[in-house]
Amino acid sequence: MMQSDDLNVSRETFAKLEAFSDLVLKWTPKINLISKQSMQDLWSRHIVDSAQLYDLAPPFKRWVDLGSGGGFPGIVVSILGQDDRIKREFILVESDQRKCAFLRTAIRELNLQARVISDRIEDVPPLAADIVSARALADLSVLLGFAERHLKPGGTALFPKGAKWSTEDEAARTEWSYHCDAITSKTSPDAAVLKIKDIKRV
Numbered sequence: 001m002m003q004s005d006d007l008n009v010s011r012e013t014f015a016k017l018e019a020f021s022d023l024v025l026k027w028t029p030k031i032n033l034i035s036k037q038s039m040q041d042l043w044s045r046h047i048v049d050s051a052q053l054y055d056l057a058p059p060f061k062r063w064v065d066l067g068s069g070g071g072f073p074g075i076v077v078s079i080l081g082q083d084d085r086i087k088r089e090f091i092l093v094e095s096d097q098r099k100c101a102f103l104r105t106a107i108r109e110l111n112l113q114a115r116v117i118s119d120r121i122e123d124v125p126p127l128a129a130d131i132v133s134a135r136a137l138a139d140l141s142v143l144l145g146f147a148e149r150h151l152k153p154g155g156t157a158l159f160p161k162g163a164k165w166s167t168e169d170e171a172a173r174t175e176w177s178y179h180c181d182a183i184t185s186k187t188s189p190d191a192a193v194l195k196i197k198d199i200k201r202v
């Protein structure tokens, strides 16, 4: 069984992650937040996979998660980022209304400093974020366009990507110039979290 030490978080934070995981399992049969297969390894497949992004983020005030779906990584990083001493804001952008209802329920029940924008990423006015994240949303080239729109100058994008991340990186460089550190994923040795800065269209 997973302990709070495995994620290096306080007991209170761990309890919120557990409460979130219970909510995901409760809502999934109705609105398919995660695949049936991955319900059994919700912790490693989704919670730990999302939590690793938080540890890679530079200091921030505003974190925008695009295409949050069932709250990965948006709700997980919101839970990890609750700190009374630092005023942080988490914004989750999701176009599916039922998923937005779920995300708002999670935010309310877990008492998080987060809000949901239920609209298409392309239609939301620029959000001037310090951090933009997106998981399982689109190809890297598309994500870079979203990040360019919603990051403030000097901001950082964090994109977890599967085994084909280097092919996506190569393709994206025909359209974009950017600085990218590929950090091996904690949940799969072939996968990586791409930490990207200085995005410009070529």
Ligand SMILES: C[S@@+](CC[C@H](N)C(=O)[O-])C[C@H]1O[C@@H](n2cnc3c(N)ncnc32)[C@H](O)[C@@H]1O
Pocket: 066, 067, 068, 069, 070, 071, 072, 073, 093, 094, 095, 096, 099, 119, 120, 121, 122, 134, 135, 136, 137
């Ligand atoms: C495959 S799911 C991934 C969800 C979550 N990030 C995860 O890793 O489990 C992609 C999500 O992005 C949302 N989405 C796709 N295109 C979008 C857009 N243009 N604007 C806002 N949300 C979008 C979908 O509704 C869906 O919930």
